[in-house]
Amino acid sequence: MHTARRILTLATAVAVGAVSTVHAQTYPTGNDPRNGLKPGMYDAGEAAQGMRLVSFSKKPAQFDTARGLTFINSDLAFRDHYVYQGNFAGFTIWDVKNPAKPRVISVVSCITSQGDPSIIGNLLFISAEGNGNRTDCAKGGVKEAQEHMAGVRIYDVSNPASPKLIKNVQTCKGSHTHTVIPDPKDPNVVYIYISGSQMARLATELAGCNNGSDPADVNNSLYRLDVIKVPLKHPEQAEVVTGARIFTGLEPAATSAMRREAMAERAARGGRGGRGNGEPAAVPAGVPASAAAAPAAPARPFDPSKSGPWNCHDVTAYPSMHLLAGACASYGLLVDISNPEHPVRLDAKADTNFSLWHTAVFSNDGSKVVFTDEWGGGTSPMCQATSMMEMGGNSILTIHDNKLTQHAYFKIPSAQTAQENCVSHNGGLVPVPGRDLFVQGWYQGGVDVSDFTDPDHPFEVAFFDRGPVDPPPAPGDTTTAVSRFRGTIGGSWGAYYWNGYIYSSELARGFDVLQLVPTEKLSANEIAAAKLVRMEQYNPQSQPHYTFPPAFPVVRSYLDQLVRNNGLASDKTGSIDKALTTAERQSGAARAKTLTTLASQVDGDVAGASDPQRVKTMAAEIRRLAAASK
Amino acid sequence: MNPLRHRGRAGAFIVAVAFVVAAPKAYAQDPAGMDHHHMAGMDMGLPPVSIPNGALFTEADVRFMQGMIAHHAQAIYMSRLAAGHDASEHLVKFAQKIDQSQQAEIRLMQQWLRANGQFAPDTSAWRQMPMPGMLTAEQLKQLEGAKGADFDRLFLTFMIQHHEGALKMVSDLFATPLAGQDVDVSVFANDVQTVQTAEIGLMRRMLSNL
Numbered sequence: 001m002h003t004a005r006r007i008l009t010l011a012t013a014v015a016v017g018a019v020s021t022v023h024a025q026t027y028p029t030g031n032d033p034r035n036g037l038k039p040g041m042y043d044a045g046e047a048a049q050g051m052r053l054v055s056f057s058k059k060p061a062q063f064d065t066a067r068g069l070t071f072i073n074s075d076l077a078f079r080d081h082y083v084y085q086g087n088f089a090g091f092t093i094w095d096v097k098n099p100a101k102p103r104v105i106s107v108v109s110c111i112t113s114q115g116d117p118s119i120i121g122n123l124l125f126i127s128a129e130g131n132g133n134r135t136d137c138a139k140g141g142v143k144e145a146q147e148h149m150a151g152v153r154i155y156d157v158s159n160p161a162s163p164k165l166i167k168n169v170q171t172c173k174g175s176h177t178h179t180v181i182p183d184p185k186d187p188n189v190v191y192i193y194i195s196g197s198q199m200a201r202l203a204t205e206l207a208g209c210n211n212g213s214d215p216a217d218v219n220n221s222l223y224r225l226d227v228i229k230v231p232l233k234h235p236e237q238a239e240v241v242t243g244a245r246i247f248t249g250l251e252p253a254a255t256s257a258m259r260r261e262a263m264a265e266r267a268a269r270g271g272r273g274g275r276g277n278g279e280p281a282a283v284p285a286g287v288p289a290s291a292a293a294a295p296a297a298p299a300r301p302f303d304p305s306k307s308g309p310w311n312c313h314d315v316t317a318y319p320s321m322h323l324l325a326g327a328c329a330s331y332g333l334l335v336d337i338s339n340p341e342h343p344v345r346l347d348a349k350a351d352t353n354f355s356l357w358h359t360a361v362f363s364n365d366g367s368k369v370v371f372t373d374e375w376g377g378g379t380s381p382m383c384q385a386t387s388m389m390e391m392g393g394n395s396i397l398t399i400h401d402n403k404l405t406q407h408a409y410f411k412i413p414s415a416q417t418a419q420e421n422c423v424s425h426n427g428g429l430v431p432v433p434g435r436d437l438f439v440q441g442w443y444q445g446g447v448d449v450s451d452f453t454d455p456d457h458p459f460e461v462a463f464f465d466r467g468p469v470d471p472p473p474a475p476g477d478t479t480t481a482v483s484r485f486r487g488t489i490g491g492s493w494g495a496y497y498w499n500g501y502i503y504s505s506e507l508a509r510g511f512d513v514l515q516l517v518p519t520e521k522l523s524a525n526e527i528a529a530a531k532l533v534r535m536e537q538y539n540p541q542s543q544p545h546y547t548f549p550p551a552f553p554v555v556r557s558y559l560d561q562l563v564r565n566n567g568l569a570s571d572k573t574g575s576i577d578k579a580l581t582t583a584e585r586q587s588g589a590a591r592a593k594t595l596t597t598l599a600s601q602v603d604g605d606v607a608g609a610s611d612p613q614r615v616k617t618m619a620a621e622i623r624r625l626a627a628a629s630k
Numbered sequence: 631m632n633p634l635r636h637r638g639r640a641g642a643f644i645v646a647v648a649f650v651v652a653a654p655k656a657y658a659q660d661p662a663g664m665d666h667h668h669m670a671g672m673d674m675g676l677p678p679v680s681i682p683n684g685a686l687f688t689e690a691d692v693r694f695m696q697g698m699i700a701h702h703a704q705a706i707y708m709s710r711l712a713a714g715h716d717a718s719e720h721l722v723k724f725a726q727k728i729d730q731s732q733q734a735e736i737r738l739m740q741q742w743l744r745a746n747g748q749f750a751p752d753t754s755a756w757r758q759m760p761m762p763g764m765l766t767a768e769q770l771k772q773l774e775g776a777k778g779a780d781f782d783r784l785f786l787t788f789m790i791q792h793h794e795g796a797l798k799m800v801s802d803l804f805a806t807p808l809a810g811q812d813v814d815v816s817v818f819a820n821d822v823q824t825v826q827t828a829e830i831g832l833m834r835r836m837l838s839n840l
Contacts, residue, residue: 068742068814088813113813129820131804132686132811141686141811176820197824199801309831313824329824330831352724352832356825375727377821380734391727487741 034414034446037467041488041509044469050449050462050519051502055100058510060107063087069379069489072507075116075177075426077124078498078538082160084124085505086115090137091126092511093160099501099513105160110137112153118180118539120190122158123166123235129174129196137165145205150174152192152228154235169228169238172200172209172221173311179541181317181324181340191340192228193244193324195312215248215310223247223310227341244343246326246335247309313374314359318366320545325360325369332357332371332397334404346402353390353409359426362543363436368455369404370394370438372424379489383422383445385415392423394438396455407455412445412463419468420444426494428540430502430516431533432526433548433557433621434614437461439502441492444468447504447514448495451521461521464504464514466491498538500531523560528553550621550628552584558618567611576602576618588629595626674759677749685746690809692748694799694819695739699751700759701799702732702739705792707756708765708773708785715781724836725785731825735818742814762802763795779840786837793826793833 037045046053058064063071074086082105083094090112093105113130128149132141135149142148151171155163176196183189200209200221212220224243231237312328317337324343326333332354334347358374375392376382382392393411397404416422420443427440430449439449446465452458469488490508502514518524532553533546548554559576562568576598583594602619609615676696679689705728712725736753743750751759765773765788776784800823804810810819 068745069817070813113817130811130813130816132813132816141808143808197820309828329828350832350835352720352836356828376731376734377825379738380731382734387730388723388726487738
C-alpha cells in the first residue's frame with residue numbers, strides 16, 4: 001500500500017468490468033432459522049446466530065409514526081458514551097453507558113432527510129438533501145427558494161441535552177451522505193466530502209451552482225463532490241472550498257461507437273438549431289437502418305458528457321492510508337486523498353451486476369475493499385428467493401499497486417419475504433486479529449456479520465433477523481385488498497461494532513444493541529480480542545485504523561483460527577495452548593520467560609504448517625506479549 | 631410480492647402488437663405536446679387529482695407517480711422480451727435486473743398512491759399513457775422483431791432512450807414549483823435518477839462492447 005503511488009493516466013485507470021469468473025452463492029434450500037418468522041412491528045419473531053439482542057429501544061415519541069419515510073431512522077455516529085442516530089425528521093442522542101438500557105438524552109426535531117450524522121468532538125454534522133428541508137427546520141415544506149436547506153447542518157453538541165444549530169452549509173447538490181476527512185497537516189481542520197444523487201440547484205436558488213456539461217470545467221458544479229472545509233475552532237466559518245473532481249475522464253468506454261454517437265448528436269443538435277424536447281434523439285451508429293428511420297420517442301436529447309458518473313452515493317475515507325473508496329453510481333473508485341483539497345483518482349471499476357455502487361469499507365490493512373450494491377434503493381425486497389444472488393449484495397475487491405481487482409460476491413444466505421425491503425447496506429469492521437469481518441445492516445434482512453478474509457470465499461459468521469413489519473397478503477386477496485398493505489419500510493439502516501457492542505439503527509422500530517456470542521465460526525477469544533479495541537470516536541465512513549494491544553486473547557485468536565482451519569497440526573496447537581495456559585497463570589519475568597520459549601517453539605512450527613503465515617504472526621504476537629510482560 | 635403476477639396482469643404483457651397500435655397515435659407522434667398531456671393527466675383517462683389539506687405533495691407528484699408506473703411497465707415489457715429473442719446471456723441478466731427492480735418500484739408507487747387516496751394505474755397502463763422516452767409503436771415493433779445481437783443492440787439503444795425519459799420526468803418534477811417535497815416521492819424520484827443514470831452508463835458500455 002505504501003509503495004510509490006503512481007498517478008495513472010486517466011484513460012488507463014478506467015477498467016471496464018468483465019467479471020464472468022466472479023462467483024456468487026445460491027440461496028440455501030435448508031431450514032434457515034430466519035425462514036417464516038412471525039411478522040409484527042414490536043412482536044415480530046426473532047432469529048439469531050452468533051449474536052444476541054442486548055436491548056431494543058423504541059423510537060422517541062417525536063418520530064414514532066410509520067408514515068412512509070417521513071420519520072424513518074437513518075445512520076449512526078459514535079463518541080464518548082453517546083450514539084447519534086439520524087432520522088429523516090431530526091436526530092436522537094442516546095446515552096449507551098449501559099448498553100442494556102440506552103437512555104434518550106435529547107431529540108431534535110428538524111426535517112432533514114436523510115439525516116446521516118458524523119461527530120467530530122463537539123460538532124455534529126447532519127446531511128440534508130430533501131426538497132422539503134427548510135433552513136429553519138420547520139415542517140410544511142419549502143415555499144420560497146431561500147428557505148430551502150440542502151447541504152450539511154452543523155450542530156454544537158457540547159451539551160448533548162441541548163444541541164444548538166450553528167450553521168447550515170448550503171451545497172449545490174445537497175447532501176445525501178457525507179464523509180469527514182481530517183486534514184493530514186492541521187488537527188484543527190476537517191474536510192467534509194459531500195455525496196448526493198441530485199442534480200445541481202439552479203443559480204437562482206444558490207449562487208454559483210450550475211449543471212455544466214464539461215466535467216473538467218472548474219465552474220461546473222455537477223461533476224464534483226462538494227468539499228466543505230471546517231475550521232474546528234470556528235465552525236461558523238465552515239464553507240465549500242472546492243470540488244473533488246474525481247469523475248473527469250471517466251467516460252463509459254471511449255470507443256469509436258461512443259464517439260460516433262456523440263458526433264451524430266452534436267450534428268443533430270447543430271443542424272436543427274436547438275435542443276428542445278421535440279428533437280428526435282440521435283440514433284447510435286450500428287443500429288439497423290430500420291431503427292434509424294423511425295422517429296424516436298420524446299426524450300431528453302443525448303448529452304454525451306452526461307454519460308459518465310457525476311456523483312457518488314457514498315464515499316468511505318481511510319485517512320491513515322490516505323485512501324478513499326467512492327461508490328459512485330456505475331463505478332467503484334479508488335482515490336488518493338493525501339491532499340484532501342486535491343484528490344487523485346487511482347482506479348475505477350465497473351460491473352454490470354452492480355445496480356448501484358452504494359458504499360464501501362476497507363479491510364484494516366487496506367489490501368481489500370468491500371463495495372455494496374443498493375439494488376432497489378433500500379425500499380424494495382431484493383433478497384427474495386427469486387432475486388438474483390449476485391445483485392444487491394457485497395463484492396470484494398483487492399487492491400494491488402493501486403489497482404482494483406474484483407473477486408466474489410456475498411449476499412445474506414437467507415431468502416427474505418416479499419414484505420421485507422432488503423439489500424446490502426451500511427456497516428463497518430469487527431476488529432478480530434487475523435480476520436476481516438464486516439458487520440452491516442440489510443434493512444429487513446437483519447444485521448449480518450460476514451467474513452471476507454479470503455476475497456474469493458466470503459461467508460456468513462453471525463446474524464440477527466426479525467420477521468417482516470407487515471403481514472403477508474391473505475390468500476385470495478383481491479386488487480382492492482392490496483391497499484391494506486402498508487408497505488412499511490423498516491429494518492437495519494446500518495450496524496456497527498463499537499467498543500464491544502453492535503449498534504443497529506432500525507428504520508421503523510428504533511434502536512438495537514447486540515453482542516457477539518461464540519460459535520464454531522467465531523471463538524470467545526476472538527470476541528475478547530475485539531473488545532480490546534477501543535475507539536473514543538467512530539464515524540464509520542471515515543474509517544479508523546485499529547491495532548491490538550499485546551494480550552492473550554489476541555494470541556489465542558490466531559491459535560483458534562489455526563485449529564479451525566487446520567493450519568497447524570493438532571498436537572502442536574495443543575501444546576501451544578498448554579504453554580499459553582501456563583503463562584496466563586504466571587506473571588512478570590516468569591510469564592515473559594514462558595512466552596519467549598513458546599515463541600521460539602512456534603517459530604519452529606512455521607515450516608511444517610499449512611497456514612505458515614498465521615503461525616508466523618502468532619509467534620510475533622507471543623513475543624510482543626512476552627515483551628509486555630516484563 | 632410480484633404485483634404483476636399477483637394481480638393477474640402478466641397476460642397483458644403477452645398480448646401482442648394489436649394493443650400497441652391502438653395506443654393514441656397523436657401522443658406518440660406529438661412529442662412537443664407530451665408535457666402538457668402528462669401534467670393534465672385527464673387526457674389519458676386518469677381521474678382528476680385532489681390534494682388533501684396539509685399534504686406536502688402536489689398534482690405534479692401524483693401525476694409523476696402515476697406516469698412512472700406506466701413508464702416502468704413498458705420497461706418491464708421490453709425486458710421480458712429478452713429471453714425469448716436470443717439475447718446474449720449478459721443482456722438477459724441485465725434485463726432481468728430491470729424487470730425485478732421496476733416491479734418492486736411499481737408496487738411502491740401504487741402503495742404511495744393508494745395510501746394518499748389517489749388513483750393507482752395498473753401495469754397495463756403503459757398502453758394508454760405515453761411518457762417521455764417510451765418507445766413508439768414503430769420502435770416496439772422493431773424490438774419485437776429483432777433477434778440475437780440485433781436485439782441486444784436495439785434493446786440497449788431503446789432502453790437508454792427509455793431511461794433518459796425517466797430522468798426527464800424526474801427533472802420535470804423537481805423543476806415544478808412546490809413539487810418533489812413529499813419525502814417518499816423525493817426519495818423515490820432521487821432513486822430513479824441515481825439508478826437509471828447508473829444503468830445508462832452501464833448500457834452505454836454494453837453497447838460499445840457489442
